[in-house]
Amino acid sequence: MAQMWITMGPQHPMTHGLWTLRVKVDGETVVDTEAELGYIHRGVEKICEARDFTQVTPYCDRLCYVSAMTWANSYIYAAEDLLEADVPERAEYIRLIAAELQRLASHLMWLGAFGPDIGNLTLMTWCMRDREMFLDLLQELGGSRMHYNYPRIGGVKRDIPIGFGDRMIAKVKLFEKRIEEYEMMLDESTIWLVRLQGVGYANAEEMVEAGVSGPNVRAAGVNYDIRWAHPYSVYDEVDWEPAVEKPTSVKGADCYDRYRVRIEEMRQSCRMLLDAIEKIPGGKNTHYSSRDEMIYTKAPTRAPEGASGFSNYECTRGASQFYVQGGGEGRGKMPYRLSIRSPMFITIPFVAKTMIGYKVADIPAIMGSFDPCIGETDR
Amino acid sequence: MADPGENFAAFNSRALVEMVGGVTDEALKVTRIKQFLSVLAGRFFNWAGRKSLFTLHLGIKCCAIEMAAAATPRFDGDRFGVLFRSSPRQSDVLLVNGPISKKFADKIVRLWEQMPEPKYCIAMGECAISGGPYFQSYNILEGVDTVIPVDVYIPGCPPRPEALIDGFGLLREKIIRIGGAPSSGRDSEKPIIVGDE
Amino acid sequence: MKITLEQNAIAVTECADAINDRFSGSGIIADIIQHSNAKKYSFVRVIAPPQHWQALAKWMKFEIGVNYCSMITGTHYPEGGADRGWEVVYHLLRQPIVNQIPDTNTVFVAEKMVGAQIPVEFEVIINLPNNDTPSVPTVQHVWVGADWNEKETWDLVGINFEGHENMFRVLNPHDSPDGFHPLQKQHKIRYHDFNEMYDDAQGFGRKPADEGRVK
């Protein structure tokens, strides 16, 4: 049969954003693929060269629209490396709580978007319903639904409100039950299993070689999580285990493994949250004023000439890294060069090649299981 | 355009011939027939058109997530007939929810041209209105209204889903006025800005 | 579970020493630098001349197991002097691949990791002379992950990667003018000093009302 190229995107339900996947199909089988990015390239790196170190944070929020808090945190750690700031421990705890809440919201958004990819619309509304719980909690911290601008160099913007801890515990405990509901709906449905199992194999070594990171490699059995490999917040003090999937095939992880590993990661986030809110220094029912030394330490605003800062952060989709160079003639307040490493930028071309050999109907399943986010990819 | 002064009793074949028959241009003929229909069934079609706003399922950036949230349990845009269709042929509203880069500019114009009249455009969020935080960028247009006409602006970064729903409400208010007028003939109509008293 | 500071120090020292021993006379210098954020972990910073970069990359990959090329940063220093007009920074990781064999159930404890299992960060800095055609040898065939990173660095910063196959613009539009690389410092951002960064290829300029206005 003749082969033909199909252009999927930029406006296509499969893409979860704006990018183009060009697929060469032979009947229903994918023969070749090409990924094309850049539809929302915004030049954040260039704009940030004209911003203060503090003014960069909102742009980092907007890098990835479903996990704003983790991206802002990632930048903050790079800036703290550059400016040599000290962070109070309570602030680190609050950052951990905020990041894990964001991880829950982000994974729920992923599961919600993954449902329609496979054809299950109910999953989307259920996940978005539960996501609102965590958005409410994050809103108490940052004041906004999506872009919080919450962490500061040397601390956080404001302390957790009174009652936040109790509300969070209640919601997290409720959510742990909801995870079981999802599993009941999905894992016990044969259609869900046959759509995901044995589809989209990705080998661990190839993935690491290609630069894929985060839950996608943990699904293939690589127990690498920056939260323990290069601990940055107080992840070494709270109770958790990295969620790693044991692959059932030598070919690596399939879509089902990637789905399971994220479900498990949500469980681990719940566990972490419940522990962290108990262990937080100063207590969960205390509210310090916004410039209190418990949550904020004043950091220098000017970076020394030639200094550089680097952060390696476990974002919801993998390792997000920031590299900040300070200094320059008379412009020590602004980064001379801000470089952003997005996990999905390297993953998307890899995933495009992963699809070869599967059916057209598997394209959304494979693509969705890798959790693409184009905001951070195109920067 | 539905004019309240038009006589509704004017429905007979002669009127149709008078309005349409003399025109040879195909496109104009179609427009005339549509005009006639909208005069004919005026209110009813206007009501139908504003109560059933199918939105193109186009997610550009942050606001796309709020667009999705507006369709889900807490906000439930379905109450007002706001559904999301993936094909531009079947949608009425182009919801631009993010910055328009130079690479995407001609694509969004094409999407807009693929949508059948009457169609409406909502610019959601700062990026679509003016470039937003990226107004200085080398790759971002200063708002989607540089390439396609916009009916409603919803400011916010991103606007909350309530604001989006309010934007749809204001668009419906506008449709009461303009009816199914083709998008190219609406230049005199002032765009609506949500929250602007 | 975590990698302790002691484990980190041992691994970093081993790696830095190994690089310094192997490439002692070639101008490649490996240092141990401590992060000043978070938990104050250390990493290896290698400063290498461009001509030895490919050899160093292959050696690092196959001898000390650096299997992960995570980020490539190009920087333009128009006033950096004759030797440092451009800088390319590679961030590499050594990340252990364990327990990928099916039907095994090895429980994995970070505190017990030794030797080459311990993850280490590397930062390789390559300074390029101040000219119009900065170029470094490609490491596309060493790490698959370097492929698109190099494409991006060429697209945005304009650093040529010698021997890179299938180079194309990934983020900027394909019809951008030749030689337009927005992150070079001669391009000012809009509204600061210049009306436009470059002649608009597609003709989507600013709105007429804003013309001539400098914010």
Next chain:
Amino acid sequence: MDDKYDLRGLIFSTFDDLIPPLLDGTPLEESADSIAFGAATFAAVNIVFLMLFFSQFAILWIERKAVARMNDRRGATTALRSLWVGENGVTAGEWWNMLPFGLGKPIGSLNKWLNNRFGNRDETFATVDRVNNRSWMGYSIFPGFFQNVADGMKFLVKEHMVPQRADRLIFEVSPFLIVSSTLLILGIIPLSSGMYATNPDLSILYAIAIFGIAPIGVFFAGWSSNNKYTLIGGIRSAAQLTAYEIPLLLTLLSVAILTGTFNIIESIHFQHSAGAWNLFLMPLGAGLFLLTMIAEVERVPFDMPEAEAELVEGWWTEYGGMRFGMLFMAEYIRTYAACFLFTHFFLGGWHLPFQGLISQVPLLGDLYLLIPGAIVVLLKSWLVFLLVFVWARFSLARIRTDQILEFGWRILLPLAVLQVVLAGIYRLYLFDPTAMKDTAAGGWAWNAMGIPMFVPIITTAIWLGIFVLFLNDEDKSGNTERMFHVYTEKPAGTYVPGQE
């Protein structure tokens, strides 16, 4: 047993009484009977068709609201009142004043009275009511029912666009092919024994033949749009329908074998006269019929031809405006027809549940039989739609193309053959034709071994047992490892804060 209300007979006798006297003395006198017959048929056909067509809005509404409940939402709330009360306080105008000759004055005064008496303009929750499109006093009558009316009317005024390089003739023709063939199905669907448009002898065959036309239209539409998504959708549709038509035909063949007729109405009569609905005699057949019908009308989980995730909107991607509206409507009419056919073949048509037993009770029995058959049929169909089609659509995922074909050829086809054999055995060896009775009480033709209704009871029990067996026979040990094998040192979910 025939339905108590013989509307068709009433129409025919009325026309027979009316028309011949009118034509007395005219040249048409000799053919007066044929004219009366024609006019009566015309009236009956129109009444039945309109009933079927407009009751379709009910299933659209049922789907919308049921889905909303499953998704934890409210669903559409559009009330007809918003026709004259505009948006955000901007009134849409008093359209009744524009009608000629003051025809609309009563509507205006009625509306004024309603607004004065029950209006929510100055109520405490006026905003809430307005936001929720509620009606007077915050009450909402069939909330969202008129949403589908609005959708349909809107499609009417949309621009008609043909893609530039489409095969214009076929592109324009195929929606009509689909819609007209779909409407033909409604022609043979009886609402009750006294209410049907036409009743050909081989109506089962006719229904299946007509169901087979629309796929050609689908393929035409997919091909002519000159779009790769529609092309793939059309080809998928052709492959899927071929794979599922054959089990469907075999299932209907087994229905015909069991009931001994190819006529829908007679097969319904058989179910009552013999004493048990077909559902209890051939649960396997009912299951096969539902599965193949879901595939036939292309709904989740078998909606590959319009898989939204990979093919933007499937084979109708390029259709907009009223063409799309008609296709959408045709889709639902097909679904609705499938529900009717299931009701007729397996759920005993217009017969009430336990009609044989309850009709024996002195007073209650008479009242029970007074329920019109058409209502029973409609309720049963809506229930089938709600419990099978909607529920399946919104709780299951979509199957892949190769899986759907494999399922059709390798599983459904052998099962359908098995069902044909079973039906033959039932008819030949277990059926007692002497015990059939066409009375309100029905017959007892399925007695065996001296136990009344032994055959349906034992059949249902066996198939229910097999179903439960399959339900519980998930290979727990094997599957558990595959399902929940993410491992950690301490299993998640078991952790209690503060305890180590």
